Amino acid sequence: MKxxxxxxxxxxxxxxxxxxGGRENIAFDQALIEARRENEISDTIRFLRFRPCALxxxxxxxxxxxxxxxxxxHGIETVRRITGxxxxxxxxxxxxxxxxxxxxxxxLTDLAEVTRAICEAAALGLRxxxxxxxxxxxxxxxxxxxxxxGTGGFFDGDLIFYxxxxxxxxxxxxxxxCLNVPAEKLAKRGIDSAxxxxxxxxxxLGRVPDLQTVYxxxxxxxxxxxxxxxxxxxxxxxxxxxAERAFREEIGTDAYVAxxxxxxxxxxxxxxxxxxxxxxxxxxxxxxxxxxDRIREALITGDFFITPPRVxxxxxxxxxxxxxxxxxxxxxxxxxxxxxxxxxxxxxxxRQVIDAALQRRAAAEVA
Numbered sequence: 001m002k003x004x005x006x007x008x009x010x011x012x013x014x015x016x017x018x019x020x021g022g023r024e025n026i027a028f029d030q031a032l033i034e035a036r037r038e039n040e041i042s043d044t045i046r047f048l049r050f051r052p053c054a055l056x057x058x059x060x061x062x063x064x065x066x067x068x069x070x071x072x073x074h075g076i077e078t079v080r081r082i083t084g085x086x087x088x089x090x091x092x093x094x095x096x097x098x099x100x101x102x103x104x105x106x107x108l109t110d111l112a113e114v115t116r117a118i119c120e121a122a123a124l125g126l127r128x129x130x131x132x133x134x135x136x137x138x139x140x141x142x143x144x145x146x147x148x149x150g151t152g153g154f155f156d157g158d159l160i161f162y163x164x165x166x167x168x169x170x171x172x173x174x175x176x177x178c179l180n181v182p183a184e185k186l187a188k189r190g191i192d193s194a195x196x197x198x199x200x201x202x203x204x205l206g207r208v209p210d211l212q213t214v215y216x217x218x219x220x221x222x223x224x225x226x227x228x229x230x231x232x233x234x235x236x237x238x239x240x241x242x243a244e245r246a247f248r249e250e251i252g253t254d255a256y257v258a259x260x261x262x263x264x265x266x267x268x269x270x271x272x273x274x275x276x277x278x279x280x281x282x283x284x285x286x287x288x289x290x291x292x293d294r295i296r297e298a299l300i301t302g303d304f305f306i307t308p309p310r311v312x313x314x315x316x317x318x319x320x321x322x323x324x325x326x327x328x329x330x331x332x333x334x335x336x337x338x339x340x341x342x343x344x345x346x347x348x349x350x351r352q353v354i355d356a357a358l359q360r361r362a363a364a365e366v367a
Contacts, residue, residue, distance in 0.1 A: 010105055010226070013233040014045045014219055016211075022053030022079035022090060023252040024243070029082055029161070030251060031242035032100045037159050040238055043101035045222060045230060047215050050090035053077035054178040057085040057152075058309050059301050062261045070177055080257045083163065085152040086280075086303035089175035090165070093200075095211065097122070097218055098163035103155065106226060111155065111307050111341040115139050117226060118162050119151055125221020126166075129214065131204050138344050139305070146199035154307035155341060166218075167200045169208050260301060268292055272356035279304035279344040283357040285319075292361060293324045300350065305343035314338065315350065324358050 017028055025048050035041045054076055056065045062078070065087040071078055090096070099118065108114045119135040126133035126141070126148070133149070136142045141149035141164070153162030175181070202208050219230050250256050263269065263284055273282040281302040288296040298319040300312050318334045319327060331354055335347035 010043075010228040012043045012045050012099075012101070012222075012228045012230045013041065014047075014215075014230045015233060015235050016047040016215060017235060019049045019051060019092065021051050022055055022077045023257075024247055025050060025096070026055075026079060026081055027247035027251040028239070028243040029098070029163070030246040031239045032098075033082075033156060033159060033161055034242055035236070035239055036100045036102075037156070041236065043105050043228075044099070045219065046096075046098050046100070047211075047218075048096040048098070049092060049211075050094070050096065051077065052091040052174075053079050053089075055079040055081055055088045055090060057081055057083065057087070057303060059084055059306075059312055060087065060260065060303065061301055062258050064262055065180055067178055067180060074177075076178055078257050080251075080259070082251070082309070083152050083154060083161070084303075084305040084309060085150070087179040087181075088150070088165065089178045091174065093167070093169040093171070095166050095168060095214065096163060097166060098153075098161070099222070100159065100161050103158045103160055105228075106160075108160070111153070111305065111343045112138075114153065114160055114162060115151065115343060118153075118222075119149075119164075121222045121225025122149060122151075122164060122218060123221070124225045125218040128220050129201075129205075129209065129217035131201060143199050143204060147197060148199050148201070148204075152305045152343070154305065154309055156308055166214070167198055168214065169202045170198065170200045172198055260299065263299065268296075270357045270360040272353050272360060273302075274349055274353040274356070276345065276349065281345055281349055281353050283350075283353045285354070285357050287324070287361060295319050295322050295324065295327060298354070300354075304345045306345070307341045307343075311338060311340050319354070324361065327358055328355055 032044060032046065054066045054071055056062060058081055066078055106117065108117060116135065119141055123133040123135050123141050131143060133141050133143050139151045140147050149164050149166050151164035153160065222228060223230055268287045271284040273280060279302060281304055284299040286296045288294050298316045300316055306312060315334055318330060322330055328351060331351045
């Protein structure tokens with residue numbers, strides 16, 4: 001679409017930030033979001049590359065997802081993203097791609113619409129490179145049933161942040177060495193190894209394409225699929241300063257990466273997990289009081305996408321101090337009054353897993 005002056009009303013700056021550490025890359029994500037929210041930059045497509053690292057989603061327990069001893073011994077950085085989803089291994093054999101833009105730019109109203117539009121555009125770009133890719137709901141891009149790109153994102157007010165990975169040349173044994181890949185995550189697709197689940201551009205094309213060719217193909221897909229007008233541009237000094245500050249003060253710290261980990265268990269602790277087609281959610285609840293009938297604290301974790309991401313932390317706060325009998329209704333009330341968008345799970349899944357955890361308290365009393 002063009003305005004009266006004949007100019008595109010969907011211009012996107014395109015940048016490539018080069019090879020960086022995992023925490024540095026996530027800090028730059030935060031900088032992009034802040035700068036776009038404050039209108040310091042325009043809508044942007046970013047390409048990024050990683051030194052070897054193991055990344056987890058913002059809602060995941062660190063030690064349950066990553067083999068920490070192996071990563072320490074082999075100099076593999078551990079990283080917590082600002083987005084949801086599951087564990088990932090990244091090295092120089094993959095690239096990341098992401099878009100940060102105002103919600104009004106594409107006129108998309110919910111996360112499922114955003115996911116479909118962007119994934120179909122990315123798949124179109126890959127087809128332009130000779131890779132017969134297709135979008136597979138809910139958030140994968142596949143070739144003949146094997147994943148070549150995983151994606152995810154969130155809304156932040158009027159801002160949309162959406163990102164994906166692309167396997168160019170990848171050794172899945174490195175991923176398995178670094179990550180605790182749940183057996184059920186593989187079994188539900190009828191496979192018994194991660195190597196059977198993923199495919200690379202090298203395997204499909206018989207060669208490793210140069211990076212600029214890959215970038216240009218994806219940009220062409222976004223251009224046609226989303227109706228945007230891209231233009232390569234510079235990285236600003238403001239973005240780099242914001243990224244350095246985010247790295248130094250939060251995202252680059254060990255405390256941020258380890259902010260969620262498996263809590264110690266005792267007779268005041270109950271937990272449950274729910275694994276469905278759309279992801280995994282877990283509730284770990286610590287009780288207090290003479291009858292263990294009050295919620296002292298709750299942790300909601302897992303491999304899922306919910307927007308905005310802080311909704312989970314707000315739900316945890318809403319449960320704190322409640323009588324156990326009030327918890328289910330409180331969850332329903334929370335989602336009824338909180339603007340929330342789900343890509344994989346639903347409000348009912350969160351209610352179900354919290355109910356299941358608290359039912360274990362009742363079962364323990366009977367026993």
